Amino acid sequence: MDGKRRILIMAVVFGLVALLPIFFGGSKVIMHILIMCLIWSVVASCWDLIMGFAGIFSFGQVAFFVIGAYASAIFSLRLGVPPIISTFLAGAVAAAVGVLVALPCLRLKGAYVALVTFAVHMILAPFLKSNMGRAIGTGGAQGLLTIPPISLFGYTFQNAEPIPFFYLTLVVAVICSLIIILVIMSHWGTAFLTLKDSEDFARALGVSALRYKLMVFALTSFLTGMIGGFYGHYVGMLSTRMLGIDLFVTLMIMLVIGGVGQYPGAVLGAFFTVTINEMLAPVGSYRPLILGAMVLILVLALPDGVVGLIRSLFNLGGRGARAGGRMK
Amino acid sequence: MEVIDVIISGMINGSVYALMAVGLTLVYGVSKVFNFAYGSFYSLGGYLAFSILSFKIFGGYVTVLVLAVPALLLFGYVVERAIVAPLRRWSSWEVKVMMLTLGLALLMDNLFQITYGARVKSLPVIVEGSLTVGPVIVSWQDIAIFVLSVSGMFAFRWVLNNTWVGLAVQAVAQNPNGAQIVGIPRDKIFAATFAISTVMVGLGGILLSQKYFVSPNQGWDILVKAWVITAFGGMGSIRGSLYAAFIMGMLEAFVGWMFGLTWVQFALFGVLLATLAIRPQGLMGKWG
Amino acid sequence: MKRLGLWAMALLLGLLVAVPVFxxxxxxxxxxxxxxxxxxxxxxxxxxxxxxxxxxxxxxxxxxxxxxxxxxxxxxxxxxxxxxxxxxxxxxxxxxxxxxxxxxxxxxxxxxxxxxxxxxxxxxxxxxxxxxxxxxxxxxxxxxLTDTGINQAASMFRVLMALPYEYPNKKVVIIHADDAWGQEVGDTLEKNFKEKGWEVALKEKVPYGTREWGPILTTIRKINPAIIHVEIVSAQEVITFFRQFMKAPTSSILSYGYSIVPREVVETMGKEADGLIGEVPTAMPTPKAPTxxxxxxxxxxxxxxxxxxxxxxxxxxxxxxxxxxxxxxxxxxxxxxxxxxxxxxxxxxxxxxxxKWDAEHVMRAGGDVPIGHYQVQDGEMVTIYTDPPTKPYLDFKFIKPRWIK
Missing domain, CATH: 3.40.50.2300 (Response regulator)
Known part of the structure; x- marks a missing residue:
């Protein structure tokens, strides 16, 4: 799939999404769902960038999200930084942590990288709850309850009025998506593909695995952390409960549905998953059961996700045909 | 005297971890499959034993063993053949397997919750009472866990080194394509490995559930612990996992004793990261 | 077949929710x-x-x-x-x-x-x-509907002090979970004990999922405290703690606070759990209700x-x-x-x-809706005290736990 087509799909998707408040603006619940769709779409896209394109099994995306959310909240609560700036600072903090995590990971392979990044996830909740966490202002086990909302040009984006916040999030999501598309289209993207297919070959060509991997870690954790900061200022409250297994699995499902390395599949996956998750809410305890079964069926039936399916249905060819091709 | 208590505690931790980790490392070593539903397989063992014992049948745990081993073997084999194997033909199938098994974990855990309820289920203890040697007191239950898991490991090694299947597994682990060329049915060996690992972790689930009970969401703890130990020992190295299990068990006991239990997790991950920074393949792992 | 029925029920439930409102x-x-x-x-x-x-x-x-x-x-x-x-x-x-x-x-x-x-x-x-x-x-x-953790912890402390039992020393060990509830109760208890001149010999925050208590118990056995308070509201943790403690018990009152409530504690252990004490806020006292x-x-x-x-x-x-x-x-x-x-x-x-809710809209413990303090006796939770004010409940008596020499 070439860049133009990706941009076209993105434009159509986000254009349609931008129109949704006309129909659903009256319902806070649906607006909230849409905002969460946009937020998760950024996280899922970043995950896809690092896992699908760069081929790094990073399992730390939720952790970077939470790090960003906490960092932004702490900056604005403790140092009085305006939230609109603190979200960027939060992105920087997440990026710094990302690079720190990346350094040991660069020498590792596959499941080891997954483990090290997941270790960050596992260790984050105890850290935030510990006395060290309390010392930097995480609020310990209670979390933070008074995170100020984002203000821009004298306007305050309250979660009680979701429509303005929705458009703000949409703008952020579009910017993030453009960055991701640019990365995929640029020589970075080509380098990643070469690295993923054959690291030795790429090295021989002079592609520095180390540099690219560090950069992709920094970039994805920056974007994820920034959107995490956004989330914190939107909801106004934070706790370590985000680090349960539920959210992690939900994000994974977004990638399953969207297809790994099938950007902008992850964006579609985010919208699909959040919507399905909400639609299944009335069945209560059967919801995760159905989600689990769905993952099984989708992975088996649609190894390249919905985007892969659409592509093969319309025979769009391009990279998808290669990704879906048989290995041996 | 306390040190002896702590060492005993570490030994028991270690034997438990060894049992948990060995199946994970075996499967990864042989077929590069990382099984996210590993923790749920552990729970499956526990619930299987709970169900069998709830009939109050003759023989107690012996009957459980007789019934559970074939059941787990079959379950593991079918899961591998039916849902893991078909993914092998796709590119980046390792990620897809992770996703698939994550879905399987979600499905299984919630099936347990719906079938057995959210509450913790308990199994009768294997042996009661405790052994007192001077100031040191060890419960027979812990001794049983230690003895059974260590002998389980030995039995497992015996199978690997002395049976046709075991040797075939080793051959496939070393060179999958080569093994196929010499007539070893590679795909069946993959499935057999998966089935053996299911039995190992399922038996671990039975053995530990009579001490720690069984509940639907416990699997994640098990998965993470097993994962840490496997990576520390070197993925694919059974001996590495064994050492790693006891090192981590001791570490946990000593850190918990000297600094407090909150630090255990930090210490485990800290040691793991430090090890991986120096030896990316873990203690005894090989690249591949 | 059972699952099929459950599915049908789930579907029905879904329909019920979706049915338009009359x-x-x-x-x-x-x-x-x-x-x-x-x-x-x-x-x-x-x-x-x-x-x-x-x-x-x-x-x-x-x-x-x-x-x-x-x-x-x-x-x-x-x-x-x-x-x-x-x-x-x-x-x-x-x-x-x-x-x-x-x-x-x-x-x-x-x-x-x-x-x-x-x-x-x-x-x-x-x-x-x-x-x-x-x-x-x-x-x-x-x-x-219930009072705060601070007040519940204070109530636990009052009842511990009111027990008809001579503490052999003034040392206490507090073990609590690393969540908001555990922290609040743990901190309050620590403060209360210190004010009364007790020594908090060990206060340990533990993560959920802790099931191997060897290291902590080793320390506890050395301290030999008069009271051990455990505040982790999760069955697996508190049952494993109890069983491992009982391997070589110290002469300590085991106070479980709100962690007594997971039903598994009495269902799994039955009479084995006899002697444990704990509390429930906004409690319906049992086995005999007050009215x-x-x-x-x-x-x-x-x-x-x-x-x-x-x-x-x-x-x-x-x-x-x-x-x-x-x-x-x-x-x-x-x-x-x-x-x-x-x-x-x-x-x-x-x-x-x-x-009666107070000005802060909290159902403060006391009056007709006190905090119930229980002891496991004969395999069931028995209300031995209500608080505040601290008073024995009907004619149910505290029984010295069997592991105390």
């Missing part, structure tokens, strides 16, 4: 954990809430309208999930009251405080009260569910009944502010007596 119905919001690690506590509240709703409907409904519960799965209480619950139940479904059980430590107050429907929670958290105090007028619809009405309630609960009411069931039940009584008095369930006003000022006449 004029003669009142919707009641029930946000509880239905999946994930908090499912069991969610179930306890649901049992009480369902019992109250069924009772009201069987008696001809509220203002002759049928109560219809609208459930919402709060999963693991992520902040946006809590907020979404409020927007869904109050904003979209327009429920006339919300019954939540344990719902967080202040995040729920903010989320539901935006609306006016009466919101009943069992947070037991000072943080939640602090949020309320920021803006009592705005949060006028918030009602806590005939209360006894009838306990009997009815046991008949429906086949086991003793668990912590939270009665509190959540009473929340529904208190709201229903207020609606009946006001005469219109949609006059939310008046209903809130009524609950806050008039309270509610329950099975054990009067419920």
């Amino acid at each position: 004029a003669q119905e009142i919707k009641v919001g029930v946000p509880l954990a239905m999946t994930g690690p908090y499912t069991d506590t969610g179930d306890n509240y649901w049992k009480g809430i369902k019992m109250a709703i069924d009772e009201i409907n069987e008696a001809g409904g509220l203002l002759k309208k049928k109560l219809v519960p609208v459930r919402f799965d709060t999963q693991e209480f992520a902040p946006e999930r809590v907020m979404q619950g409020a927007d869904y139940l109050c904003g979209q479904e327009k429920v006339m009251s919300v019954h939540a059980g344990w719902a967080g430590w202040g995040q729920d107050i903010r989320a539901y405080g935006k609306y006016d429907a009466p919101f009943f929670a069992d947070d037991g958290s000072q943080a939640a009260v602090d949020v309320f105090k920021e803006n009592p007028a705005d949060f006028a619809n918030i009602f806590q 005939p009405e209360a006894q009838a309630w306990v009997d009815k609960f046991e008949k429906i569910y086949g086991h003793r009411p668990q912590a939270g069931s009665w509190a959540a039940y009473s929340g529904v009944k208190a709201w229903a009584a207020a609606v009946a008095a006001v005469g219109d369930e949609t006059k939310l502010k008046e209903v809130n006003q009524y609950i806050a000022t008039q309270g509610y006449k329950g099975e054990t007596g009067m419920w």
